[in-house]
Amino acid sequence: MTLTTENSKSTQDLHSRMTATRASQLTGRLKQSLIQHQAGSERLVAWVQFFVVVTFSLLYSLAPKTFTSEAEFAPVPWVLGAYFSFTVLHLYVCYRRLPPDWFTYLSIAVDMALIYVLIWSFHLQYMQPPSFYLKAPTLLYVFIFIALRTLRFEVKFILFAGGSAIFGWILMILYVFTADPGNTMVTKDYVQYLTSNSMLLGAEFDKIISMLIVTLVLATAVHRSKRLLLNSIIETRMAEDLSHFVPDQVLHDLSHSDDAPRAGQASRFQAGVLFIDIANFTSISEKFSPEQLVSTLNDYFTEVGAIMERNGGTINQFQGDAILASFEQSHDGLNSSECAIKTALEIQQRLEQARFGDQQLKLSSRIGINSGEVVGGMMGSRNRLIYTVHGDVVNLAARLEQHNKQVGSDILVSRDTRLACRDGLFEFHPEGEVKVKGRDAITRIYSVKSPDTQS
Known part of the structure; x- marks a missing residue:
């Protein structure tokens, strides 16, 4: 996907x-x-x-x-x-x-x-x-x-x-x-x-x-x-x-490139991929006018986006109420997977306190995180391009976000993300193995909390 x-x-x-x-x-x-x-x-x-x-x-x-x-x-x-x-x-x-x-x-x-x-x-x-x-x-x-x-x-x-x-x-x-x-x-x-x-x-x-x-x-x-x-x-x-439409790193690369951007320009790299979606957003959207909904989403995106960028994340796409972000480099002594998990925990903590829009709504989210090799680059036609990351790693992160509903968790991470993190930084709880839609492989998954959070 x-x-x-x-x-x-x-x-x-x-x-x-x-x-x-x-x-x-x-x-x-x-x-x-x-x-x-x-x-x-x-x-x-x-x-x-x-x-x-x-x-x-x-x-x-x-x-x-x-x-x-x-x-x-x-x-x-x-x-x-x-x-x-x-x-x-x-x-x-x-x-x-x-x-x-x-x-x-x-x-x-x-x-x-x-x-x-x-x-x-x-x-x-x-x-x-x-x-x-x-x-x-x-x-x-x-x-x-x-x-x-x-x-x-x-x-x-x-x-x-x-x-x-x-x-x-x-x-x-x-x-x-x-x-x-x-x-x-x-x-x-x-x-x-x-x-x-x-x-x-x-x-x-x-x-x-x-x-x-x-x-x-x-x-x-x-x-x-x-x-x-x-x-x-x-x-x-x-x-x-x-800069409001594409990541800063993309602008930097384009400004230092001798070649014009074109569809198919891509590179492979290791990254932590975070997919986040607002829980029960469909039912929420039915209760408010489009103007109120836009105001609420903008407030939410501003809060969540600031946390992602503060931890070295790159927002690749907004889709409805969902955000796809990638963590491609180490930041503040943490590797890319650790940055993604730290971001997810900070988002959940912030959502417990924040209220959004004119209606001062309390929102909750579900987050899926996966780590591995992704392909990042330009996609689209000759005259219309977007920058995004894609690949099986991205697909699984999106599936894990959806699987939170079955597990009853807020944050799910893959085994690859768990193995990429150092011991003691986060508290991982095994949630078994799952075969997500669109993949033949079995995936071992974990929910995650901060070490100081009560189970």
């Missing part, structure tokens, strides 16, 4: 919805995930701005000052102070919410204004003609501020940053011409340009072209990368959603 379920249909429907979302605008929780990512990126940008203003302030405090008259205006401290205040404001806004676009554009403009005002002030600070500041290495920070905007994965902010940088540098060049029209300091001699305060138009053109190319390259890269980011967000959400 191989258990089947409608999980595959739900999984396929979920995948179809996710694929449709990828082709359309992100909405709902996917859009919220993108906003959270961008908010984190904007906080990083604000911290970089804070680091830059602190660095500039430190460098300015250590640099020699050439102002000789108290009447002279020193713009640098005022600019750094204003930028520091804006950076603190930026950090405050970022930690409350994702800043609106207009605030981000303002932040970019402030970045560029800081750089260019500082560069412009150099000719005042060092008492040189305006062309002096055109050679300031501080211009390199412009490229840092352009690159910073890639963190938001928004092309519009990169283009605005690059455009602001180019526009600002053009204004800086025009100021050199207008500050002293009679002596623009323009030269065509490269050596004179390097050894004096002369201005070489070709050099300034190269800077503008460099800003333009860097901006376009970054914008193109981000445009292409944003699709990967969106796919990553969608795939992450899909994996989180699929």
